[in-house]
Amino acid sequence: MSRSPFEEDILSRVRPTPEEVEHLRTISDRIIAYLMECHRRPSMVVGSVARGTFVRGDRDLDIFMLFPPDLPRDDLAREGIGLGRAVVDYFGGTAVEKYAEHPYLNARIFDLDIDLVPCYHVVSAREIQSAVDRTPFHTRYIIPRIAGFVDDALLMKQFTKAGGVYGSDHMTEGFSGYLCELLVLYYGGFNQLISKAACWRPGMVIDLENHMQRSFSEPLVVVDPTDPNRNVAAALSLDQMCAFIELARAYESEPSDAFFTIHSPVSFTRSQVRLALAERGTSLYTISFPTPPYVPDTIVPQLRKSMEAIRELLERMGFSVNRNDCWMGEDRSVILFELFNDTVPPVVRHIGPPVTNGDNAGRFIRKYVEKNPLSGPFIENGRYIVEIRRSYTEAVALLSSTILLDGSLGKHVRKAMAEHGWEVARDADCWNEDLSVFLASFFERSSPAVRIMRMGGE
Amino acid sequence: MSRSPFEEDILSRVRPTPEEVEHLRTISDRIIAYLMECHRRPSMVVGSVARGTFVRGDRDLDIFMLFPPDLPRDDLAREGIGLGRAVVDYFGGTAVEKYAEHPYLNARIFDLDIDLVPCYHVVSAREIQSAVDRTPFHTRYIIPRIAGFVDDALLMKQFTKAGGVYGSDHMTEGFSGYLCELLVLYYGGFNQLISKAACWRPGMVIDLENHMQRSFSEPLVVVDPTDPNRNVAAALSLDQMCAFIELARAYESEPSDAFFTIHSPVSFTRSQVRLALAERGTSLYTISFPTPPYVPDTIVPQLRKSMEAIRELLERMGFSVNRNDCWMGEDRSVILFELFNDTVPPVVRHIGPPVTNGDNAGRFIRKYVEKNPLSGPFIENGRYIVEIRRSYTEAVALLSSTILLDGSLGKHVRKAMAEHGWEVARDADCWNEDLSVFLASFFERSSPAVRIMRMGGE
Known part of the structure; x- marks a missing residue:
């Protein structure tokens, strides 16, 4: 081509x-x-x-x-x-x-x-x-082979950078430079790669040296030519792989300059955050704490793990989460939740044992008959149900509680939170200058091809 | 005994x-x-x-x-x-x-x-x-056999009546008189029956004449001595079977007069409804319409079916239902929902095709790029997601909409609603004199043994 x-x-x-x-x-x-x-x-x-x-x-x-x-x-x-x-x-x-x-x-x-x-x-x-x-082995492998493909590698890197999928760090979960180069080599050029990638499926395996010795679980597998036991694309997430597939498909059907243009990131003001929340009708919560003193590749996965643990806690306690995200800054790190509801009614149903389990059923009944629940115990689908009062009816109270530390947080994140405490902010108060780009990307979240299509339409 | x-x-x-x-x-x-x-x-x-x-x-x-x-x-x-x-x-x-x-x-x-x-x-x-x-066959079967067990049959009937499990109609889903008599005959007396029923499990089969010819799916099977193809306990629901098991267990461990005492039903005033809702923090909605001109055993299952269909609609539209119930009166019938939330934010996530499904993905993207959604389309777990505006943000609007008629309602219920329309009431306005007992039993719902234990404690 x-x-x-x-x-x-x-x-x-x-x-x-x-x-x-x-x-x-x-x-x-x-x-x-x-x-x-x-x-x-x-x-x-x-x-x-x-x-x-x-x-x-x-x-x-x-x-x-x-x-x-x-x-x-x-x-x-x-x-x-x-x-x-x-x-x-x-x-x-x-x-x-x-x-x-x-x-x-x-x-x-x-x-x-x-x-x-x-x-x-x-x-x-x-x-x-x-x-x-x-x-050093990667460098020695590429140098003699890349000769006729330097321009293709440059196009691939610029394409992935503009598409937001360049970088194998834990925040990006995208394509490393070495991966870009191997793909260009494998397919024999940038346009050849794009044309094939448009039809990629998760589970795709590329083995330039035909020396794979084990199976890999990641969505894209590119066996390292210098090490058969390593997947060069191990850091690539399913969603970033899909983003690249989407970009390739969009570029193939309507190639344009826009796919290589890096825009300075959009940022939101405090009142744009307020406006977006009013339109969506949701509540925004951040918890923030001092960033633990480690590199992003150590901390980012811990932020994600902590975010998942807190999300599960929120859901278990009746607060329905639409989306969440996290951000690691120099000084402070932030975990963010968008909630469909930030209050829940006092009543909550607690599911007890099957009625036919005599011993447990008896204990359950004796316990709750004395406790003056809101309703029950009654029988539903063969089990006891009792409706009791919730411990937390407001998300802000739950997120401020030390119960957060009981979840499976990342090690350094837990330490930072336990030692320094954390701040809970709500709605427009979540905004600060440092988060203006992060918040814009949260509210204006879209796949890379959609972003490019929108820019074309403007 | x-x-x-x-x-x-x-x-x-x-x-x-x-x-x-x-x-x-x-x-x-x-x-x-x-x-x-x-x-x-x-x-x-x-x-x-x-x-x-x-x-x-x-x-x-x-x-x-x-x-x-x-x-x-x-x-x-x-x-x-x-x-x-x-x-x-x-x-x-x-x-x-x-x-x-x-x-x-x-x-x-x-x-x-x-x-x-x-x-x-x-x-x-x-x-x-x-x-x-x-x-007539049932009568001819029982008469010669019940001789020494008439008192036991009377105790069993009074016990099940006081426990709220007597009656094989569709509203009660309990024990018919014939079933009570067969159980007393099978176990050889009321106390013998109680002692065994305390250990019943769903799936229990009783076949007095040892002539069962097919299997049955109901939780309790008592093969009709006059017809091997019929389960006398077919109308008994799992929960009413469990209620009887619970009553039997409670009576065996602490027998008392209370298990035979029929109390006049509790009723709630309008302000008791208001108070209960304030304590629970939930919202109550009823839809009511003229009772279709058929016997309860025809209409009650249709009310239940309609209730389930509307519950599913509510849940699908983001309104979280705690409990529901229905009531059939002479003139009007009522379907009731207790909601954890009766408003939902405008934003709702709509899940699109997998990114790798090129044709569908392309159609999806083109459709939503033009539609100015709140966010997206973006990629999550390999699929497109778009956040759009909801059609209904208030439960009252949804429950008042003719979209209800699109659900799989009971035939006569749909006809009554389509012809006469329906009223939607909210919170304390759900109350009226006719519903005072129904509403009390809804809020004070408890299993029969729990009710008896509470009365003993008063």
Whole structure:
């Protein structure tokens, strides 16, 4: 399939400039030289910069420092962070220590965002000790193969970015750069990939090296060419896979520039929140607390788990949840619920044992005859039912109660909530500047193709 | 098991007086003689009066007029009703024509309630043409066997009456007199029956003549000794069977007079209804319409069916029903719903096709992109979801709408509602004098043993 004129046009905008490439190369060469000459530490550039598949303006540099595999993990971490700090001191810049599977240094040197990551220098992907050790193998696999497909990879990355499905972090649950590249390689080009993806189904398996050794449960399986036991698309959620299918279908039937255009996100003012709630007739509740001091990939799944636990509690207590979402900020994190009803009547039915279960039935009756329930015990479908008074008739009281901590919250989330408490806000009071984009996307939620169709219609 | 002193005491109150027996015999003899002498029509007394097992004050006389089996049904009905009217004219009284499986005359002669029922005089229960033809066989089966158990049968009837489980009509769904007698015969006495019934389980089968020929699906099966294909307990609902099990268990563990005491029913005033609703925090709705001109056993199941259909509609439209009930009066019938919420927010989620179903997904998206929904379409668990505006946000609007007639209502109920319309009342306005007992039993609903335990505690 030949490239259309506007795809060429997109490419002329997303291809990195020669100056950019030169700048990145100069900086990375200097850091690698410094590490080798002053610290006798071999290192390599990995990621899209190394593979030449980064889009213009992506100033992320990943430098992996290679350590012998027999070095204990604690030493690897300590020495790696130490070396990273030495780089920052030498070149001048700022740095933040971060933790993925093990610690690394996220530095800002000149105008670049540079991850300085210690890893083990193993000879085969089978010997890796942690996920980061695998990255150099990916780089080595892609570089010789991507040659005729760099433009296709750039289109795919820009397409997924504009569609909101780029990124394998836990918040996005989308396509990593490496996954984009493998798909382009597998299908032999961007347009070929789009045409096939329009017909994907969950359960799809792609195995470039035909070396799969086990089955995978994720909706899309792309067996890592460097490791038969790993699914490169493991982070891709069903819904993000579907979003990509939808985008591919929409693009195939009516290709346009809009599929590559990244818009600055919409944000809602406080009164837009008030207006949206008035139109919907629902109530909005947020609980917020200090963000636990860990990377998003640790905290986001915990926020989601906590959100599900609290949602179940709300539903069990009679508050009907339409939708929920969560947001992790630098300082505070937020779990949000939209409720169809935020009060419930005092009466609640409590289901007792079958009447024919003599012992339990007797205990149940004796207990509730004395308790002065609102009605019952009476018999319904062979069981006892009693109508009693609820503990919580208002959502705000339930969400403010420490009963929340009894649910299966994420570990660090529970700790933050237990130690610092949490704030419950309601309706327009949920709004603050930090949440203006999050709230807009909550109320204006739509699939990527729908968003693009709407923009076309405007 | 020997009879306890208070059981003897109960018996002295429920045994018919000699005057009563004499009076019933005199009247029935005169009617039977009149039918034979003036119309050459053989007839017989059936029911508990014939079997000597009626409780004091039960002034119901069932006289069955026997016609040859080759008479066409229409003639049987016409001649039967004509003969009945002749009886009423001759003795003086009033009469109402009623329809069960076929027409009969319900007469008031002297101070007795007399059913004058035409039936076919068949020689074996296998040849019966309708349910009423079976009744004479029941009478002939019981009379020779009940001799030593008349007092037990009286205790059983009084026990089930006081417990609210006596009567095989569709409203009660309880124990018929014939069923009470068969159970007493089977277990060899009232106390023996109570002791076994305390351990009954649904699925229980009793077959006095060991001649069952097919399986039955009802919770209690008592094979008719006069017809192996009939379950005498077919009308008994699971919940009324459970109520009897509960009563038996409670009586066995703490026998008392209270289990035989019939209290006049509690009734609620308008302000008691208001108070109960305030305490429960729920809303009450009734729809009422003219009672269709048929016997309760025809209309009550239709009211229940209609109630279920409307309940499903309410739930589907977002109104959460706690309980419902129905009531059939002489003039008007009522279906009642207690709602946890009687308003719902305008927003409702509408679930679309799976994203991977290309054709449907495309149609769905195109439809809703133009429709300006509140949110979406967006993707959730692989399907499209769109949040749109509800048609009905208030229960009163839904219950007043002709959309009710689209549900699977009972035939005569639908006709009455379509022809005469229906009234919707809310909360305390649901109350009227006719419903004062019905509403009290709705709010003070409890199983019979619980009611008796509470009375004991007062």
